């Protein structure tokens with residue numbers, strides 16, 4: 001995008017209350033849980049289930065959902081490659097702010113390109129970017145077709161639909177992978193449990 005990186009003569013202002021102070025207040029560590037996968041793979045379902053689980057444990061989280069953000073912050077963007085890249089960059093920056101605020105920020109977007117996800121990872125320090133890959137077969141996502149979009153894409157009524165006639169690059173280095181076991185998808189509660197266990201083990205659910 002032509003206007004990104006065009007500001008000059010700008011300065012960074014430090015404030016006396018910092019991330020560590022906010023984390024102490026919340027008794028948790030700020031981070032980004034980045035959920036990637038095909039449309040219909042269960043990203044929003046996991047995001048909501050995880051948000052509910054964290055809330056029940058007294059942990060503050062906030063969901064940045066691709067579909068929802070396209071109603072506001074990203075409503076000027078479409079689905080061509082440059083637009084998806086800018087979509088991910090913006091959400092990465094917003095997620096970084098939420099993590100700096102001390103929250104567990106849950107971002108759920110298709111985010112089909114590896115380099116864009118890696119760009120968001122690079123915005124965070126100290127392993128605070130936790131990539132969750134919804135590794136569901138296309139056939140499962142298409143069978144679900146909750147919004148009827150696969151049907152439209154197969155009929156040629158939507159062009160450039162991820163997984164049909166647009167690429168999805170699976171992660172090579174994700175922290176968590178959600179997979180089917182014996183052809184059965186884990187329940188939303190089980191998926192959230194897998195992520196919560198990771199957060200607990202890595203110390204994100206306490207401030208020290």
Ligand SMILES: Nc1ncnc2c1ncn2[C@@H]1O[C@H](COP(=O)(O)OS(=O)(=O)O)[C@@H](OP(=O)(O)O)[C@H]1O
Nearest residue numbers: 039040066067079084087109110111112160161162
């Ligand atoms: N062409 C095309 N390809 C993929 N998805 C499409 C497309 N057109 C519309 N939609 C709907 O947009 C949702 C994906 O938005 P994202 O912001 O997550 O996409 S991306 O990360 O920028 O690729 C996606 O929502 P989810 O099903 O929740 O993934 C779709 O509902």
Ligand SMILES: Nc1ncnc2c1ncn2[C@@H]1O[C@H](COP(=O)(O)OP(=O)(O)O)[C@@H](O)[C@H]1O
Nearest residue numbers: 039040041042043044045144146185186187188
């Ligand atoms: N673990 C699951 N088990 C069974 N159905 C699921 C599961 N996760 C999601 N679904 C269903 O699949 C459909 C798509 O899920 P959704 O979370 O909207 O996916 P995405 O956000 O990746 O597009 C929804 O109808 C949802 O209820």
